[in-house]
Amino acid sequence: MVNALAPETTERVHSPRDAGSTGSAVDGRRRTRLRRRQAVVGYLFLAPTLLFFAVFLILPLGFALLLSMSRWAGFDLGDIDPVGLDNFADLFVDGSTFLAPILTNTLLFALGTVALALAGSVLVANCIDKLRLQGLWRTLYFLPIVTTVVAIGNVWKYMYEPGGLVNGVLNALGLGSVAFLQDPDTALPAVVVVQAWASVGTAILILTAGLKSIPDSYYEAAALDGAGPVTVFWKITLPLLRPSLLFVCITQFITGLQSFALIIVMTKGGPGDATNVAALEMYRQAFSYGDWGTASAAAFVLFAVVLVVTLVQLWIFRLKGEDT
């Protein structure tokens, strides 16, 4: 994932070598001893981390790759039956639901949440910037982020019910009730709204940081030229906010492509496959049907999609002369 911090900071290296060495033989021996001691200590300090990465990163990656090219029924590791790329072929064979609707849903889900969250957060962040009590507002917008997906999913699921808040508002406005999560046409958009609602807070935070970094002199110059607030927003704020926007865009898109916890809680992928997404399908193949091979293959396909989408976004941004 992309990070806000620059990955490498320039280090000021003051090794023991530079620290007042006179070049004598005694110093030399001391230096070697120090360096050897640092190496031992360094690896000692890193030992838990390296052990963890070996067991929970390297081993699983190899394991997942092996499984994705095998058929495996049971729990005995000796029964793993290599089948080459059959699992991948099965995902894309005619009549498979993986490409459509599942991958399509995944992309629509990610696109929808990014579009909604971005539009909402740009608007709100820009407006908060003009108000007092900014901390209070940001805290309010932050509530969904610190809340478990189980709470968010259940509250919204309940609000979408015929006797729930959303339909209550619709009825009060004289409109009929909508079976949001039961209707295949509305289920996916309904879940998208919730995911966007849950992620607006983070986006606001990052955009606010971006807004703060725009020099006041630009706005003063615009005011002197008599530019209205809308012009200022389109001609100054948005272009200068682009790095933050790109960052929000990429991270939210990645999150959107991968998320499924909310969907498990709200719809379990239904009705039918209307809200089924790739990560959920993978989860179900593995843990409901015990088809570890297909599930692992689906995981790698999703990984590839995430990677490609991210690279394409980065490429587009480069093309526009922006460095993220």
Add this chain to the structure above:
Amino acid sequence: MIRRRFPWFSYLVVVTGAVLTVVPFLDMVMTSFKGPGESGTLPYRFLPEAFDLSNYRAAIDQLDLPVLFRNSVIATALITGSVLLTSSLAGYALAKLRFPGRNFIFRLVLSTMMFPPFLFFIPHFLILVHWPLVGGNDLFGRGGAGLTVSITALAMPFLVNGFGIFLMRQFMVSIPDEVLEAARIDGAGEFAVWWRIVVPQTKPVMVTLGLLTFVDAWNEYIWALLVSTANPDVMTLPVGIQLLQDYVDPTRTMPIVMAGLVLSILPVLILFLLLQKYYIRGVMLSGLK
């Protein structure tokens, strides 16, 4: 152009958005106080007729809340403690010690942040099931349920966090080497240098990382669901509440579910309100989630 003193449009947008954000939480709280037959009925009513506290008692009784709470606390404590410790140790080594392979390890740490979590659910689960010599397994990890029978299974895949190491390292790089060198000359070993000098200086970033980790661990759902499907004894709060929601009549028990949800998000909410400065800084640093 006359500058408006009162930015009414901004207030309109921000207040509307804040209402949209807060109302679902209010609805949750209000529903948790509704009596039997008061929720899910038409027409919709926001306020309960009387503030009925019995749902909270029902949630505690039906959910075996103390056990869920205990499991959540243990898993969260294990994860947070381990992430802080390993991030600080590894961060120190990567920032301040010189040894062959350091740059390679740092790149490895960075790369771990790029792997999507779903890629690991299946292999992590299988690794825990086939962990040698525990939970009835033999040396080759066969025969039993492995580590999936223990609470540690909830925490295992989250004990080390690449972002945590990265964050600590970035912070520690700025600690002057002269201070560390002086301590070394005074005869302090590397462990003492880390514990006495580096750790105290990194307290703010430790709080930030600790809070981020705590919130994530407390709210984690998918992995906990997976582990407790294999062994219901290690169910956490989110999993337990979701289970209650799944198996009972939604119109009658919705208030009980909402009461359980209120109880489950309360600890993290209080902690967030107390330490939000640190949490917000953490999210801005990571930009993840």
